[in-house]
Amino acid sequence: MDKNTIIGLLLITAIIVAFTIYNRPSKEQIAEQKRLRDSIALVEAQQAEIATELGSKQASTSLSDDSVLGQGSSLSDFFRAGTPYNEAINDSTSEVTILANEPVNEEIVVLENDKIRLLLNTKGGKIQSVQLKEYLHYKGDSLYLFENDQESRFNLELFNRNSLRISTENEYFTPIKSTDGKTVIMRLQNSSEQYIDLVYTLPEDEYMLDFDIRISGMRNGLHPESLANFKLNWEQKVRQQEKGRAFENRYSRIHYKYDKQDDSKLSESKNDQKELPDPIKWFAFKDQYFSAIVIADKPFNNTILTSQLLNDSEYIKNYKAEVWAPVEISTESDLISAGFKYYFGPVHYNTLKSYDDGVSNNSDKLELEEIVSLGYKWLSWVNKWFVIPVFNYFLTLNWGMGLIILILTIMVKIIISPLTYKSYISSAKMRVLRPQIQEIEKKYPGQEQDMMMKRQQATMELYSKAGVSPMSGCLPMLIQMPVLLALFFFFPSAIELRQQSFLWADDLSTFDSLISWSGNIPIITRFLGNHISIFCLLMTITNVIYTKYNMASMDTGQQTMPGMKNMPLFMSVFMFFFLNSYPSGLNYYYFLSTLITIVITLIMKKVIDEEKILAQLEENKKKPRKKSGFMARLQEAQKLQEKQAREQAKQNAKRNYRK
Incomplete structure (x- = not known):
């Protein structure tokens, strides 16, 4: 221990001793504290004497040792603060007597x-x-x-x-x-x-x-x-x-x-x-x-x-x-x-x-x-003003819950059918142009940036002449998304589904189990829980079938980025892991919705004549057509991108030449 440390310890000790002496109570303070203790002891003795006289009856007015009133305090002590001083002194015994007959056991x-x-x-x-x-x-x-x-x-x-x-x-x-x-x-x-x-x-x-x-x-x-x-x-x-x-x-x-x-x-x-x-x-x-x-x-x-x-x-x-x-x-x-x-x-x-x-x-x-969890505020209005009133009306008809969900699904499909029709027509237009798109692919093959830009520019030129907008199929899908998302929030919050059975599902408000197990299976338990839902499995199988069919029928012939082609299929399988623990009523709705979509798609394919669509597009090519603002901006962006690519290629060539 060095010299400075020893000096520091001595100074600290001196300060503590001086502080203790300075704060030592005076003789008057010691006497006052003794008088206060004696007074408290006298009060406690008086309370003990009263308790002895009253016997067991006094127990009803005394709190246990765990009482927040404190040791030696009683309920009357709390109330006495609201009583005039003289009255509290004179009536303290009578107050105890009044409460003596009150029960202290739980009732x-x-x-x-x-x-x-x-x-x-x-x-x-x-x-x-x-x-x-x-x-x-x-x-x-x-x-x-x-x-x-x-x-x-x-x-x-x-x-x-x-x-x-x-x-x-x-x-x-x-x-x-x-x-x-x-x-x-x-x-x-x-x-x-x-x-x-x-x-x-x-x-x-x-x-x-x-x-x-x-x-x-x-x-x-x-x-x-x-x-x-x-x-x-x-x-x-x-x-x-x-x-x-x-x-x-x-x-x-x-x-x-x-x-x-x-x-x-x-x-x-x-x-x-x-x-x-x-x-x-x-x-x-x-x-x-x-x-x-x-x-x-x-x-x-x-x-x-x-x-x-x-x-x-x-x-x-x-x-x-x-x-x-x-x-x-x-x-x-x-x-x-x-x-x-x-x-x-x-x-x-x-x-x-x-x-x-x-x-x-x-x-x-x-x-x-x-x-009630009905979705985000910008979305919940769909449930509040449409889904819930319609759902409640069907409940008054005393129909089974499975039938109500089926009718609700059909109604939703009918409401969004114009949007579905527009989306299908847009896809059909692009599909009938597939042979011409394939010709463009052959004319500008390869994945070089220059070729990709020329191929894209030629494709946009074809769409513009034919009067086809690639975005026209996406817009109807975006418009109907609030309805589809609202139902995603509605079913898990609908207490009406609770303990309502349908087919093999005992409770439509929770998952239905085809297979269940106990214990933890690595990876599987984390994503699926300890069960496999039947309706979720049926929904997934149906969705995969529809996705594969849709991918084949909607193929426009355009080249896509590696891995993007199978993305819809991957998302269909992913939904199984995501929805497996969700209510069987929700998965039953998705299963019905996908089945109805398949039926509507097959009907449209039979009813809509794609040869007439192609003929109309060919007629559009012959007419002078004003470019839409979107197409004009897209083509302008493509030209600018192509120009920047050529300049970049020239700069790279110069650098390579210098080397």
Whole structure:
């Protein structure tokens, strides 16, 4: 150890000693601390004496060692901050006596209608279980969003003016049920004037219930922070409800909507957390087909949302929400309150949208239907205004789901048939010119740049004279793409397909298995999962056949880049790996769509006379024809490219000559 190090250590030691001496309490401070400890000890002794006199009855007012009120504190200590000092001294024993007869064991209270069944637990006064009566788990059991304390959590945190904190999840409430059975009040009571109510009201034939927090007798006793906002915590483990875990996980996420603004969401593919200082109107704990949504009467001031992926075999994700809810203080009574609504139900577009019926101001609409995954905003209008209304109409006819999808597919094909016809005619025009294209290929053979440019220029000249546009076949395909993509998003989100069977498929909302296996097979399991879907396999086989036929019939004779010729075939096979885990209803639609396309193609081939098309093109060559803007620009670009190529060739020749 060198000299500088020794000096440094000595200086540090001297500073610590000096700081300790300087901060040593004075005799007066030591005496005050002793007096405070003696006072605390006296209070604890008095509480112990009261507890001995009351015997076992005192247990109902004392919290466990795990209580947030702290060791030696009681529930009445929290409420006493809202009671005048003299009254609190005189009535403290009577208050304990009032609560002595209240139960401390957990009690379950049932609140239900024809759609949902809720179990309320007196411990914490919370919703312990939610059952959706109209739906079943994929294994055939009753469907629960959550069922016990390990799967859900609700907690209200309050501070009194002495900064003593109470956490409702640790307290035992007294249930008060209305005569009509639609309302249950969970009451945490200190006296007839001082209590905390959690009020649940479930209307008939509804998925949505009202939830209110009401605090009485604490207007002057709560901490200013609790008088402004209630701090609440919600937590839920999301059960695996569907057979396809990976696919269900892809559609499970937390959604939320900013007040009077658009909705947003957390990532579904990774752990995610967002702190939202801006007011939000609601947040949703969503899985693929069901959701728990919390809607505030007044937008939450601050919100922290957390989504965590789980590897548990029974659960897919863990959701958490920590919110600060603005309170309302009554001017007529000593009541502090905050109101909410719970939605426990299906992710069904029309059901969710119905909660905005009668709301004229768009900024006031809840827009809960936005949690339904219908595609990108520029695309979802196709599903909202066409697919869903037509689909719902067919459902009213009580047809089988297989027939409904067939009719829907035929309707889509009829709607886009003019575009299909135009695309076919464009391809037919290019196909009848194939012999002339082949002549151009022979005239300008080889892959040299100069030859390729001359060949391309001659081909464009031929198309221009004949009145054929190579792009005319692509445009109809692009126009019909929004409809095809919209259906790709619609089928995985349509809860109507859930547990609906057709042919060998037991559930059109998930994959149908021809072959399934357990364990991990390298590469195969990664891309296919542990199954092979029958409808997906049929769709792929049909698509490959159609692609090969189409490639042969649509061959215009033009040379293509190496590998590009077989690209359509490769994409057809790739779709099998991509869609194997998708709903069998979607693959059934694609299978039908490809079959109908083949039929339409064969009909067009029989009906359309290609000799007449060729004759018309030959007539077009004889007429003076003004070039289209696109063709003119294309030919101009080709000439410029050819000129640059010649100059480049000259420069290369000069360099080679110099060498």
